[in-house]
Amino acid sequence: EQVNFLGFIVGKEEVQVDSDKIKSIQEWPTPKSVGEVRSFHGLASFYRRFVKHFSTLASPNELVKKDVPFLWGEAQEKAFKTLKEKLTNAPILALPNFDQTFELECDAFGLGIGVVLLQRGHPIAYFSEKLHGATLNYPTYDKELYALIRALQVWEHYLVTKEFVIHTNHESLKYLRGQGKLNKRHAKWVEYLEQFPYIIKYKKGKPLPIASSPWVDISMDFVLGLPRTQRGFDSIFVVVDHFSKMAHFIPCHKVDDASYIAKLFFREVVRLHGLPKTIVSDRDAKFLSHFWKVLWEKLGTKLLYSTTCHPQTDGQTEVVNRSLSTLLRVLLKGNKKTWDDCLPHLEFAYNRVVHKTTNLSPFEVVYGFNPITPLDLLPLPNTPSLFHKEGVSRADFIKKYHEKIKSQIEKQTQKYAKYNNKGRKKITFEVGDWVWLHLRKDRFPTQRMSKLNPRGDGPFQVLHKINDNAYKLDLPSEYGTSSSFNVCDLTPFLGAEDMDEDFNLRTDASQEGEDDGGPSLRIHVGPITRSMARRGEEEEGAHTPRDTLLMIIEY
Incomplete structure (x- = not known):
């Protein structure tokens, strides 16, 4: 059933670590010298095929390198214990x-x-x-x-x-x-x-989790290409909170490096709301710089990056950018070089308006009340809800608000999903079906080189059904791409349904005076619709051969 072979237990269909070796790993003492570290690292490396992400887990134990002095700290001890645990509980691998x-x-x-x-x-x-x-x-x-x-x-x-x-x-x-x-x-x-x-x-990744409190999960981006102001600003640094929807608009320069942007962030955001747990951003050079990554790694903030050429990953900030651009256009009109003077007022106005997702203004979510605007400078009503609140009552008041907002965000998320899936039709194909193929520009650059080239081709036959969303087609080799396609790129081919399989165009050879060649065909130049094909058959009094009709319909 099992054989002990070179430190492995080999069975019929699986292989696992030798139990004697596991016992040695469990009893291995904390290394006291470089030599002992190398001994443990050698044994651990022998079983690295059983440990997921072995190289990353073992990276603190770099004492095995030449000319590296022995220094055993907290990081090395943690890596040592983690490797012992992973090797002790190593999984059984299939052969x-x-x-x-x-x-x-x-x-x-x-x-x-x-x-x-x-x-x-x-x-x-x-x-x-x-x-x-x-x-x-x-x-x-x-x-x-x-x-x-x-x-x-x-x-x-x-x-x-x-x-x-x-x-x-x-x-x-x-x-x-x-x-x-x-x-x-x-x-x-x-x-x-x-x-x-x-x-x-x-393999689709997990969606961004819904935030549970203000200024814990945020996103940031830049609005570029603005007219240069008298103070030299030509860009806006936009920071958005995912929970409250509050935004800060900070004027900056396009040439500002990552260290200067970090100073702006600490001065304008951290001093008001504290450090975030996660930051979502695009792949701007500033956000990919070594300084930026090391800074947030030391502070314990996780950096998340949107997918290249897919702004929907950080759609919340993109919507704020669009709203900000619209407000600037409406407010400035002809005087475009004073936008930096208007920015604080725009930020106040944006955060004061009720947001559609939360049904509250960002100010109300963060602080529990709406600030007074110049339009309503009136004495506040003398009500207990606004005056003389104790700290505990106020905390409960804001906590209930936050629970209500989280519920509202989840409700809106379900509503958006239902709306986006409303017009989506589920289409499935079976092996042998004929389909049209949509030629995507990024996958068929040669066939879509010109705007006048057709955007589809076919029909092609379905060879294999991978699942309800993916199919393998009988695609000619000259296309130079994989023959597996998503269902959204496929359209049912209906041309074959218009033909009568039992109708024979050739006349009976036993009849005298008849022509066996069949009626002559009139080939129409240009695309043929199904209705045009039927009308042509009625006028000619005969049916078109299957192969010829397929040739005519193809575009």
């Missing part, structure tokens, strides 16, 4: 079955990359690598692609002979084969990748 499809799950996370090789959901091996040098500065897309390339290099003997599936949470990798322009690094990686028969599937 590869070459009759089944291999799957890869790739991920890039901060300082490292991690990949899992699976079959039918069971892990076969883990691989991880700590990033260093230039790879640390790669954008997320490059890190995800680099993780995939390293996995293929490690497990090439498993994957090169048979089609396998790549699962990624980075949607841009889906269109890897359809990219027309590649830089040198991408071209080198894609050339290596094309040696393998693979299918990429997008």
Whole structure:
């Protein structure tokens, strides 16, 4: 049933760590010298295929490097205990079955990359690598692609002979084969990748969690391209709170670096609301700089970045930017170079207005009341709800507001989802169905090079139904792209329904004086609709052959 082989327990369909080795790891004392660290690191590395993200977990134990002095601190002790726990509770790995499809799950996370090789959901091996040098500065897309390339290099003997599936949470990798322009690094990686028969599937990430209190989860962006004012400002630094919807509009310069933007943020936001837990931003060079990342890492704030060319990830800030631009246009009219003087008044007006999602103004959510405006400078009513409130009562008052707002946000989120799914029709196809294919510009750059080129092609036959949302088509090789497509790119082909399969165009050869060639055809130049095809058949008194009609309808 099982064999003890070179530190592994090998069974019929699985492999696990030898129990004697696990006992040695459990009893391993805290290292007191560089030599002891190297001994433990050597044993741990032998079983690294059983530990997910091993390289990142072991990164504090860099004492194994040459000329590194022995220094055992809190980070090293934590890494040592974590590795012992992971190795002690190492999972049982499945043995590869070459009759089944291999799957890869790739991920890039901060300082490292991690990949899992699976079959039918069971892990076969883990691989991880700590990033260093230039790879640390790669954008997320490059890190995800680099993780995939390293996995293929490690497990090439498993994957090169048979089609396998790549699962990624980075949607841009889906269109890897359809990219027309590649830089040198991408071209080198894609050339290596094309040696393998693979299918990429997008694994949708988790949506941003709904905030539970003010100024804990925020987003930030810039409004650029504004006229230069007398004080030299030409941009606006916009900071938005996800819970209260309150926004701050801070004038700045386009050339300001990350350190100056950080000073603005602490001066205008942190002094009023404290430090946030998460910051969502786009991939501006300022937000990707080493200074910016190190600053927030030290402060314990998590940085989240929106997907490239997908502003919907940070849609809340984009909506605020649009509202701000509209307010500036309406207020300034001809005097466009004084927008920085109007900015404080615009911020006050924006935060004073009732927000559609919360049914309260941002001021009311954060402070519990609405400030007085110049239009209502009237004596306040002498009511207990506004005067002489004790601290506990006031805290309960604001807490109830926050619970009410969270409920309202969840209700609005469901409402938006229902509205967006209202017009969506569920279409499914079966193997053998004929469909039209929508030629997306990013996937078919050659076919969509000109605006006058058709935006669709076909019909193509469905060869395989991956699931209700993805299908594999009988796509000719000259298209140079994967034959797997999402259902949103497919349209049912209905032309074949207009033809009578039992009608034979040729006349009976036994009849005298008849022409076996059939009636002559009039070929119409241009697109043919179904109604035009029917009318043509009635006028000619004959039906068009199936192959010819398919040729005419195709566009």
